[in-house]
Amino acid sequence: MRNKLTLYDLAAAEDDRRFSPCCWRTKMALAHKGLPHEAIPWRFTEKDAIAASGQGKVPVLVDGGATVADSWAIALHLEKSYPHLPSLFGGSSAMHLTLFINDWVDRVVLPALAPILAVDILAHLHPKDRQYFRATREKVYGRPLEEVSADRATRVVAFRNLLEPLRTVLRKQSFVAGDTPAYADYVPFAAFQWARCISPFKLLDQHDPISSWRLRMLDTFDGLAHRAPGYPV
Template structure:
């Protein structure tokens, strides 16, 4: 039975944008596993697979359902051990946990300050209402105010990327000569911004930008197949 990956989209079902879904999409390609994509908007997620999860990604593999990107990566690693490893061993799994923690506490909040209004604008009408209400409640301000100073926030973000920059300036991927799940974790955030928002923040010559281009090209250009927002 085919593997199904449930992914988050806006009005255009051909443009999945969730950072967490992109982690899993590349993890499946890394493992060489065929899958089909099933898409949903924010307000449709509670109805997926009998309400098994409030979030995507959700992976169905035969009779097995797994939700949340890291749990899915662990499932794939354990279920398909003879295919290329996502972690390169237990130490790599633990280090990937650190990378995920750093990414979600440093990169994702900064990117949200750039892209959240653009994300709202690509959603369908029911999802726009949900997204605006839930995010403005969380932020304590309007989406417009939340992104108003985004140009001033570029330099602090670039400085915060120095740990990543120092590594990918020396080697092609966080995983070394080839990517591991740690790369897909960080890639997901940048792909979220790329697909959702035309706002440019990475200088083309930045080692992080060059690493991101290498990630976009992986697996016959899996990431690049979805054009950047214009």
């Protein structure tokens, strides 16, 4: 009998608005493996609830006796623990190469997107999380979040330019991983799902090849990502 899987999943004021880009990586990975799970709504300030993970951020996956934090570690855990279910990567070489895409999203895409979304995230947060979010982020940016997001009409131009490697690949193949999506798609897609869940701001031109891929990704797994509460894209 399979373990019950539990995911601590970042939520906004409403329980069902789940916006974390790293949690979306894990939710897409669980769907890829066909693993049902219970997703527990979690707020930034509920550090006690995930204390067993030895750190203070989600996603945290509890799989039987194992508590795993960090989306990449969770992906490796799922691949190793459920080798008979569809591979997240497509082999060992592909796993190493997916790490590059994972790190490209972490180092390039998310940092460019975060200031664009900052005010909209703040507006959606549970009241008990707002001061925490404002204080931690304003410490990084050195100015009020309202100012950080104020120039997003300019920032989004730079954001679109940064996506050029993804755009180039998606002109040549349907998914980053080839003909069918895999973890190399879930990681960049989760960044767009973060935006969709929390912000009405238009990120992409509709003629951008990334827009078509985003729609294909929203439809994947019977519209898993599309069914989540969010804004039109």
